[in-house]
Amino acid sequence: MVERTNRGWQADLRGPGRDDALDDLRSLLVRGLRYALAKYPSVTEADIEDFVQDALLKILDGLDSFRGESRFTTWAQKIAVHEAFTELRRKRWENVSLQDLVTQYEGDFTPTVLTDSAPSPEQEVTQQVLTDVVKRLINEELTEHQRQAMIAIVIAGMPVEEVAHRMGTNRNALYKRLHDARQRLKKRLVAEGISSQDVLAAFGKP
Amino acid sequence: MTRTLEPDMIKRMVYMVLSTRPDEIGCGECLEQLDRFIEMKLAGKNAAEAMPLVQDHLDRCRDCREEFEALLKAVRSLA
Numbered sequence: 001m002v003e004r005t006n007r008g009w010q011a012d013l014r015g016p017g018r019d020d021a022l023d024d025l026r027s028l029l030v031r032g033l034r035y036a037l038a039k040y041p042s043v044t045e046a047d048i049e050d051f052v053q054d055a056l057l058k059i060l061d062g063l064d065s066f067r068g069e070s071r072f073t074t075w076a077q078k079i080a081v082h083e084a085f086t087e088l089r090r091k092r093w094e095n096v097s098l099q100d101l102v103t104q105y106e107g108d109f110t111p112t113v114l115t116d117s118a119p120s121p122e123q124e125v126t127q128q129v130l131t132d133v134v135k136r137l138i139n140e141e142l143t144e145h146q147r148q149a150m151i152a153i154v155i156a157g158m159p160v161e162e163v164a165h166r167m168g169t170n171r172n173a174l175y176k177r178l179h180d181a182r183q184r185l186k187k188r189l190v191a192e193g194i195s196s197q198d199v200l201a202a203f204g205k206p
Numbered sequence: 207m208t209r210t211l212e213p214d215m216i217k218r219m220v221y222m223v224l225s226t227r228p229d230e231i232g233c234g235e236c237l238e239q240l241d242r243f244i245e246m247k248l249a250g251k252n253a254a255e256a257m258p259l260v261q262d263h264l265d266r267c268r269d270c271r272e273e274f275e276a277l278l279k280a281v282r283s284l285a
Contacts, residue, residue: 032280070241074281078241081277085269131216154222155215159269160233172234175267182226189223196224203217 001027009072010063025059026052028073029080036081040088051087055080089159098166101156102148119202126202130194137188146181149174222266229259236263236270244274244281 001024004012012021029052037043059076066075119127138147145167152158164174243260246253254261264271 028284032284035283036276036280070245073284074241074245077280078237078277081273081280082237085273085276130220134216134220154219160267161269171269172232175232179226179230182223183228185223186226189220196221199217199220199224
C-alpha cells in the first residue's frame with residue numbers, strides 16, 4: 001500500500017489515482033472495522049464490507065469537509081465506524097415500536113425492592129419520596145415527546161439515534177432537545193431541595 | 207405489560223438530571239471532533255483536559271461512547 005499524506009489521499013481520491021486510492025482505503029477501513037466490531041459476534045465479514053462500501057460513498061461525498069485536523073485515515077475510519085453503528089442499531093431495533101416500549105413503563109412508577117442490596121426502611125421511604133417527585137416533575141415539565149424520548153433512552157436503553165428516527169428528527173437535534181428538558185428538570189429538582197447527596201443516601205453510588 | 211421503574215432507573219435519571227451542565231455539546235459536535243480527540247489520546251496527551259466538552263459528552267451519551275470505543279480500537283489496529 002502507498003503511504004500517503006492527508007493531501008495525498010485527497011488528491012488521489014479526486015484524481016487519476018482514484019481507483020488505487022479507493023482500494024487502499026477500503027482495505028484500511030475493513031481492517032479497522034474488524035477490530036472495532038470484534039466484540040459483536042453477529043457482525044459478519046459481509047456486513048463489514050457493506051459498512052465500508054457505504055462509508056466510502058460518504059467519504060467521497062464529504063472530501064471537501066475534511067479540514068486536516070487529524071490524519072485522513074482517522075477521519076475516514078470515524079465515518080466507517082459511524083456508518084456501522086447506525087446500521088447495527090437500525091437492525092437491532094427495527095422491530096421495536098417506540099410507543100410499545102414507552103407504554104411498558106408509563107403506568108406503574110412504583111419501584112421494586114432491590115434484590116442484591118435490600119434498602120433499610122428509611123431508605124425505602126426516601127426512595128419512594130424521590131420516585132414520586134421524579135414522576136411528578138417528568139409529567140409537569142416535559143412535553144409528551146420529551147417524556148417518551150427520555151423513558152425510551154434512559155430507562156429502556158434505546159439508542160438516541162433510533163428514538164430520533166422514529167420521531168422524525170436526528171440524533172443531534174434530539175440530544176439538544178433532551179438537554180433543554182434536563183436543564184428544566186434540574187432547576188425543579190433543585191427548587192424542591194433535592195441534591196445529589198439525597199440521591200446518594202437513598203440509592204447509593206451512581 | 208407494565209414494568210415497574212426500578213430504583214436503579216430512578217437513580218440513573220436523577221443523577222443524569224442533576225449533573226446537567228449548560229454548556230454541553232450535542233452528538234454532532236462530539237462526532238465532529240472525535241478523530242482529533244482520539245489522536246490526542248493515542249499520542250499520550252490528556253485529551254479530556256484539552257477537549258473537556260467532548261469528554262463530558264462521551265461520559266453522558268451511550269451512543270457516542272460506543273462509537274468512540276470502537277474507533278479507538280480501529281485506529282489502534284492501524285497504527
